[in-house]
Amino acid sequence: MTVVDERRPRASAEHLVKEFPLPRTGGGAPRSVRAVNDVSRAVQRGRTLGLVGESGSGKSTTARLLLRLVQPTSGRIVADGQDVTAVKGAAPRAFRRRAQLVHQNPYASLDPRFSIAEIITEPSRAFRVGDRAARARELLDRVALPSAVLGRRPAEPSGGRRQRVAIARALALEPDPVVCDEPVSALDVSVQAPVLELLAEPQARRGVAYLFISHDLAVVRQIAHTVVVMMDGRAVEQGPVADIFGSPSHDYTRELLAAIPGRRAQATEDS
Numbered sequence: 152m153t154v155v156d157e158r159r160p161r162a163s164a165e166h167l168v169k170e171f172p173l174p175r176t177g178g179g180a181p182r183s184v185r186a187v188n189d190v191s192r193a194v195q196r197g198r199t200l201g202l203v204g205e206s207g208s209g210k211s212t213t214a215r216l217l218l219r220l221v222q223p224t225s226g227r228i229v230a231d232g233q234d235v236t237a238v239k240g241a242a243p244r245a246f247r248r249r250a251q252l253v254h255q256n257p258y259a260s261l262d263p264r265f266s267i268a269e270i271i272t273e274p275s276r277a278f279r280v281g282d283r284a285a286r287a288r289e290l291l292d293r294v295a296l297p298s299a300v301l302g303r304r305p306a307e308p309s310g311g312r313r314q315r316v317a318i319a320r321a322l323a324l325e326p327d328p329v330v331c332d333e334p335v336s337a338l339d340v341s342v343q344a345p346v347l348e349l350l351a352e353p354q355a356r357r358g359v360a361y362l363f364i365s366h367d368l369a370v371v372r373q374i375a376h377t378v379v380v381m382m383d384g385r386a387v388e389q390g391p392v393a394d395i396f397g398s399p400s401h402d403y404t405r406e407l408l409a410a411i412p413g414r415r416a417q418a419t420e421d422s
């Protein structure tokens with residue numbers, strides 16, 4: 152069983168609650184949806200925390216709260232001992248630089264007006280980091296792309312290459328923690344594994360903490376150390392990946408696991 156080092160959190164969620172107002176209907180009372188309901192969990196140094204649950208269970212909202220892209224209704228995010236939710240409005244600059252997001256959709260996350268060189272060095276420009284041409288080549292090298300793509304527009308490369316560009320951009324400032332929201336779901340299965348491997352390298356090299364959201368439980372099983380199962384905004388089960396997949400205690404987790412295609416086939420073979 153994986154032992155999680157709870158003493159080295161990169162960022163901790165403490166009793167996070169997020170309510171979104173719903174449009175008023177007629178003259179009725181104001182209504183809201185509680186997208187995240189009392190979620191507490193830390194992302195640890197050098198570890199990947201998988202976040203699973205069906206659509207609408209609150210995964211993306213949890214991720215956006217952790218990155219401080221939305222303000223919680225209550226609860227807080229603590230990163231390196233600092234409460235980054237204490238002040239409303241923009242997150243502290245140091246935290247914005249450190250915490251990054253890898254989006255699901257490499258098509259939507261890259262601005263087609265800019266060259267790939269401009270896209271991957273944009274964070275370095277925003278935070279005034281050194282020699283950008285050298286940095287661009289180094290970043291492409293990290294994601295195993297030739298420097299020939301630097302002058303191209305993001306529409307040109309294939310989906311897998313485009314997601315590599317998005318990852319190069321997200322990792323430009325050596326962020327930690329990194330939130331990956333369905334990073335390979337838009338990709339062909341054949342290119343998912345090499346893209347996932349790109350995420351492993353910064354974790355091995357400098358102990359990056361990941362929050363990894365995926366509908367694909369097989370992918371989560373492969374790369375996460377611990378797993379949180381969300382249902383209706385709540386974390387209904389959490390623990391080491393071997394425990395969650397090996398002996399789930401919540402009915403909802405069992406249902407999610409039963410829905411993995413490979414598992415169904417395995418269960419049929421076993422019976």
Ligand SMILES: Nc1ncnc2c1ncn2[C@@H]1O[C@H](COP(=O)(O)OP(=O)(O)OP(=O)(O)O)[C@@H](O)[C@H]1O
Binds near residue numbers: 204206207213
């Ligand atoms: N900006 C918003 N305004 C109003 N409601 C929202 C907003 N964002 C999310 N919600 C609602 O909050 C709930 C949780 O949504 P969220 O996107 O976090 O779930 P999810 O598990 O990430 O779903 P998916 O897997 O489909 O992305 C849903 O009921 C959703 O409709």
